[in-house]
Amino acid sequence: MKNEYIAKRKAVRKFDNTPLSAELLAEIKDKIKSVKPLFSNIDYSVELVEDKNPPNQNARYYLYFNSRERDGAYENIGFIGQQLSLYLCSIGLGSYFRMSKPKVDSNSNLSYVICMPFGKPAEPLFRELSEFKRKKLADISEGTDIRIEAARLAPSGFNGQDWFFVAKDGCIHCYRKKPNVIMGFMKNKLNCIDMGIALCHIYEESDTFSYKKLDTAPEKKGYIYMGTVI
Secondary structure (H helix, E strand, C coil), X not given: CCCHHHHCECCCCCEECCCCCHHHHHHHHHHHHHCCCCCCCCCEEEEEEEXXXXXXXXXXXXXXXXXXXXXXXXXXXXXXXXXXXXXXXXXXXXXXXXXXXXXXXXXXXXXXXXXXXXXXXCCCCECCHHHCCCCCHHHHEECXXXXXXXXXXXXXXXXXXXXXXXXXXXXXXXXXXXXXXXXXXXXXXXXXXHHHXXXXXXXXXXXXXXXXXXXXXXXXXXXXXXEEXX
C-alpha cells in the first residue's frame, strides 16, 4: 500500500503517559494545520489538550475534534481524524477514537464530536495483517477497485464495519447501513464518522481524489447512499 501504516496500525489504549517533548508537540500541531478536510466548507477545529495528572496507563494527551453541526460534519471529522491517527502511528505514537469527552477544558466554540487519546504506547503499536478482524471484501463491496481493500482495513465503532462500496466505471459509490430504531442516533453519528475514516484510507491510496453526491448513484437495499469517490 502507498501508506504502509494502513496495513499495520492498531488502536492503542494503554499509554506510557510521560510528557512528550515541546518539539514533538509543536510538530504535531503543525501537522494538524496541514490535514486535508473532506469538505472545505464545514467549520471545524482540532485542539491538542493535556491531562497533566492522567491515571495509570491512560493518555496524557488528547485531540479534540469539534465541528459546526451540518450535513457531512461527522464524515469530515472521521476523514481528518484518521489522517492524524496514521501520522501519529508513523512517528511512533499510539491513538484511538473515543466518543466520551475527558474532563479537560476545551477552548472551541464549535460542537464537540469525538476525541483521540494519544501518546507513547505501553502496548504494541503495530500488528500483522493476519491479526485484523475484518469482514471479507465480498461482504462489504461489489465490483473491483484495489483501494477498497484499504477501506476494509479501516477501524470502525464497535468494529461494526457498517459500510458498503460499489466500484463501477472508475468510481466508488459509498453507503452506510441503515441503523435500527434503538441505536438510531448513536449509530448514525458513528457510521458517518466511520465512513470518513474509510474514505481517508481510500484517499491515502489514490493518485487523485474527489468526493461528492451523484444523482446517478445506484441504490443499495438496507443502506444509505453517502457519496461517490471519483
